[in-house]
Amino acid sequence: MAATTDDRLRLLIERVERLEEEKKGIADDIRDVYAEAKAVGYDAKIMRQIVRLRKMKPDDRAEMEAILDTYKAALGLG
Amino acid sequence: MAATTDDRLRLLIERVERLEEEKKGIADDIRDVYAEAKAVGYDAKIMRQIVRLRKMKPDDRAEMEAILDTYKAALGLG
Amino acid sequence: MAATTDDRLRLLIERVERLEEEKKGIADDIRDVYAEAKAVGYDAKIMRQIVRLRKMKPDDRAEMEAILDTYKAALGLG
Amino acid sequence: MAATTDDRLRLLIERVERLEEEKKGIADDIRDVYAEAKAVGYDAKIMRQIVRLRKMKPDDRAEMEAILDTYKAALGLG
DNA sequence: GGGGCAACAAG
DNA sequence: CTTGTTGCCCC
Numbered sequence: 001m002a003a004t005t006d007d008r009l010r011l012l013i014e015r016v017e018r019l020e021e022e023k024k025g026i027a028d029d030i031r032d033v034y035a036e037a038k039a040v041g042y043d044a045k046i047m048r049q050i051v052r053l054r055k056m057k058p059d060d061r062a063e064m065e066a067i068l069d070t071y072k073a074a075l076g077l078g
Numbered sequence: 079m080a081a082t083t084d085d086r087l088r089l090l091i092e093r094v095e096r097l098e099e100e101k102k103g104i105a106d107d108i109r110d111v112y113a114e115a116k117a118v119g120y121d122a123k124i125m126r127q128i129v130r131l132r133k134m135k136p137d138d139r140a141e142m143e144a145i146l147d148t149y150k151a152a153l154g155l156g
Numbered sequence: 157m158a159a160t161t162d163d164r165l166r167l168l169i170e171r172v173e174r175l176e177e178e179k180k181g182i183a184d185d186i187r188d189v190y191a192e193a194k195a196v197g198y199d200a201k202i203m204r205q206i207v208r209l210r211k212m213k214p215d216d217r218a219e220m221e222a223i224l225d226t227y228k229a230a231l232g233l234g
Numbered sequence: 235m236a237a238t239t240d241d242r243l244r245l246l247i248e249r250v251e252r253l254e255e256e257k258k259g260i261a262d263d264i265r266d267v268y269a270e271a272k273a274v275g276y277d278a279k280i281m282r283q284i285v286r287l288r289k290m291k292p293d294d295r296a297e298m299e300a301i302l303d304t305y306k307a308a309l310g311l312g
Numbered sequence: 313g314g315g316g317c318a319a320c321a322a323g
Numbered sequence: 324c325t326t327g328t329t330g331c332c333c334c
Contacts, residue, residue: 012111048319083308125227182257
């Protein structure tokens with residue numbers, strides 16, 4: 001009988017749905033923080049860039065800067 | 079003096095970072111559920127479609143499926 | 157001397173950039189077609205689904221649709 | 235009669251499909267250039283970063299650098 | 313409300 | 324790691 005199988009699928013689906021709801025809630029919280037930041041004069045777009053930069057490992061940031069130099073040198077850019 | 083401003087920025091950034099960590103944790107949980115489903119024989123890709131369909135309002139879903147059928151008929155996609 | 161090396165790099169980079177420009181041009185064309193379709197009453201989102209379905213091999217598509225129906229039945233998604 | 239409508243949809247779909255094929259062809263060409271670059275000793279990953287950097291408008295790059303300074307100052311990073 | 317853009321998920 | 328999809332923000 002298929003009911004057991006069906007229930008297993010349903011349970012898995014419902015777990016996913018619950019988790020996605022939680023995830024959406026957090027995404028909304030993040031949005032709220034940016035809205036609050038904007039309300040006190042910060043630029044949300046720039047804040048996002050900062051968050052991205054802070055997420056990088058220091059070595060990676062250093063490498064990125066080195067690449068920038070390499071590219072400038074090899075391509076003749078100031 | 080800028081310290082107050084800087085702290086306010088830092089606090090906002092750190093709130094975002096904390097929330098993003100939580101969000102990532104949940105995304106990982108979702109991935110785990112799909113992995114578990116796959117391990118017992120379900121097709122994760124199709125499960126995702128189901129989740130998407132269940133997220134829609136019934137009327138919207140019915141309408142979408144009707145349009146899809148219309149287009150399939152028009153293109154000879156039996 | 158590094159000039160030869162630099163030029164070789166520059167040439168490769170420029171070839172990539174030219175190709176990426178072309179690619180972007182075509183992506184814009186695709187966008188235009190969907191916009192035109194929308195203007196005469198078609199649903200672009202569903203058209204994209206059709207394009208995806210037509211890309212699949214008929215057998216694969218049939219199988220996918222069969223599984224999808226099975227899951228829908230199991231979840232009571234009429 | 236629906237045949238005209240159907241043909242219009244089919245024509246639009248086929249235009250999209252043709253364009254997507256072209257796009258894929260160019261993507262393949264790009265891949266080939268990177269493969270060739272790798273074969274003569276360049277690092278494809280770094281080349282991609284260079285391409286990305288060159289894609290930015292100089293002003294944006296300058297702004298990005300300013301943002302980097304701002305973030306370092308406000309967040310106390312070296 | 314639409315179009316462009318950036319994050320997210322899929323392959 | 325790259326591409327396609329989706330949701331968000333600005334216009």
